Amino acid sequence: xxxxxxxPSAPPPGxxxxxxxxxxxxxxxxxxxxxxxxxxxxxxxxxSELVRPGTSLAEIDAYVRDFAVAHxxxxxxxxxxxxxxxxxxxxxxxVYHGLPNAKKLRDGDIVNVDVTLVRDGWxxxxxxxxxxxxxxxxxxxxxxxxxxxxxSGIGVVRPGATLGDIGHAIQSCAERQxxxxxxxxxxxxxxxxxxxxxxxxxFGRPGTGLKLREGMMFTIEPMVNLGRPGVKxxxxxWTVVTRDKKPSAxxxxxxxxxxxxxxxxxxxxxxxxxxxxxxxxxxxx
Numbered sequence: 001x002x003x004x005x006x007x008p009s010a011p012p013p014g015x016x017x018x019x020x021x022x023x024x025x026x027x028x029x030x031x032x033x034x035x036x037x038x039x040x041x042x043x044x045x046x047x048s049e050l051v052r053p054g055t056s057l058a059e060i061d062a063y064v065r066d067f068a069v070a071h072x073x074x075x076x077x078x079x080x081x082x083x084x085x086x087x088x089x090x091x092x093x094x095v096y097h098g099l100p101n102a103k104k105l106r107d108g109d110i111v112n113v114d115v116t117l118v119r120d121g122w123x124x125x126x127x128x129x130x131x132x133x134x135x136x137x138x139x140x141x142x143x144x145x146x147x148x149x150x151x152s153g154i155g156v157v158r159p160g161a162t163l164g165d166i167g168h169a170i171q172s173c174a175e176r177q178x179x180x181x182x183x184x185x186x187x188x189x190x191x192x193x194x195x196x197x198x199x200x201x202x203f204g205r206p207g208t209g210l211k212l213r214e215g216m217m218f219t220i221e222p223m224v225n226l227g228r229p230g231v232k233x234x235x236x237x238w239t240v241v242t243r244d245k246k247p248s249a250x251x252x253x254x255x256x257x258x259x260x261x262x263x264x265x266x267x268x269x270x271x272x273x274x275x276x277x278x279x280x281x282x283x284x285x
Contacts, residue, residue, distance in 0.1 A: 002198050002210050007191075018189075018196050024215030025191060029122075030256055030263065033191065033217060036073075036124030037254050037265025040117045043067045044128045045268055048275040051130040053107045057089045060113060061100030068117055076116035076123055076194050083238065088114040088127075095223050095231050095248040096185055096240040107133030110143055112250050121192050125219050126266035127252040131276025138226065139247050142179060143277050146224040146249035149173040149181075153202075153220045157255060157262035161212045167204025170222045182223035182248070184231055185240070189218045190254050212257050221252035 005021040007029065025033075043064060050060055065086035068075050075086035090098035090112040091105070098112075105111060114127035129143045152173040153166045174181050181202050189196030198210055202222040225231075227246030234241060242248050254265045267273075 004213060006215070018193050020197055022189065022197050022210065022213075022216060023191060024213055025217055025256070026215065029191060029215075029217070032120055032122035033124070033254065033256060033265045034263070036117060036119040036122040037126065037267075038124070038269060039071055039073055039119055040115050040124035040126045041266045041268050043115055043117060044113060044126060045270040045272050047113055048130060048272055051105065051111060051113075051132055051275065053133055054104055056102050056104045057091070057098070057100040058102055060089055061085050061087055064113075064115055071117075071119075073117045073119045076118050076125070080194070086115075088112075088238075090114070090248070090250070092247050093242045093245045094239060095182060095225070095242060096250070097238040099236060099239060105132045108135050108139075109133070110135050110139055110247060110249060114250075114252065116194065123190055123192065123194050123254075124266060125190055125194075125252060125254045127221070127250060128268075128272075129249050129251060129274060129277070135276075140277055141177075142224065142226045142247055143249045143274060145174055145177045145179050146222060147251050147274050147277075149202075149222045149224055150220055150251040150253060153222065154253060154255060154262060154264060157212060157220075157257060159212055159214050159257060159259065162207055162209045163198065163200060163212070164204035164208030165206050166220065167201040167209075168206045170220075171203040174222065174224045180225045180227070180229040182225060182229055182231055185223060187219040187221045187252075189216075191217045214257050214259050216257040217254065219252055219254050221250060223248060223250045
């Protein structure tokens with residue numbers, strides 16, 4: 001069972017470890033997360049200029065790697081459990097952890113770029129969907145649903161709410177639009193540990209699970225499929241795809257619970273929440 005622990009001051013960078021206890025952070029930690037989150041969001045903003053037909057996934061990864069170095073940060077994924085890339089890039093029916101290889105983007109693709117930059121020991125974790133040219137209307141609608149599902153989950157974050165409230169809000173939003181939620185992967189605690197407690201499921205029942213408290217930090221990251229929810233991992237040990245080969249979409253924000261609600265650390269500075277897509281679902285009906 002999860003318990004709460006207060007973290008009065010940040011440990012030295014690189015010394016924090018995942019525990020089963022849920023960490024409650026103070027104001028200094030929120031400053032650190034805000035800086036790391038905004039740096040990651042800036043990187044995702046700038047990537048929007050690269051996402052076009054003919055760009056290779058490797059080019060995007062190289063940009064992320066160079067961006068991190070230029071801004072005195074590092075990529076959390078580079079070297080993580082043997083992973084050799086500065087980001088994950090998932091195209092069309094790739095759900096999660098797509099490898100940035102020589103594959104080139106084509107008109108009509110949808111692509112998720114998942115970036116976590118570490119600045120002064122704090123992890124800014126975020127991902128965003130991008131349109132390559134003009135995707136099919138049904139696929140564009142899927143992306144809008146995934147974004148709204150994430151924002152629905154964020155919308156219920158406040159002290160006293162539960163993890164079940166978050167999962168229920170995400171699940172209900174997606175299923176109302178005849179999309180399915182991937183249940184094999186979830187959000188997680190964040191801060192000075194890449195993947196910390198608690199797990200943030202993308203489905204659930206209202207009023208169940210751990211209660212949220214001021215100072216908690218975690219990611220909300222629903223994966224929404226156009227078809228069935230089943231997924232499988234490819235032989236490379238990283239890439240996860242839909243079993244029915246229908247498209248999938250994901251967004252990730254890092255958030256912190258505040259006295260009045262929550263703060264989103266990774267909001268786009270340039271307002272590029274969904275580059276190339278319109279949020280009004282009626283436009284994609």
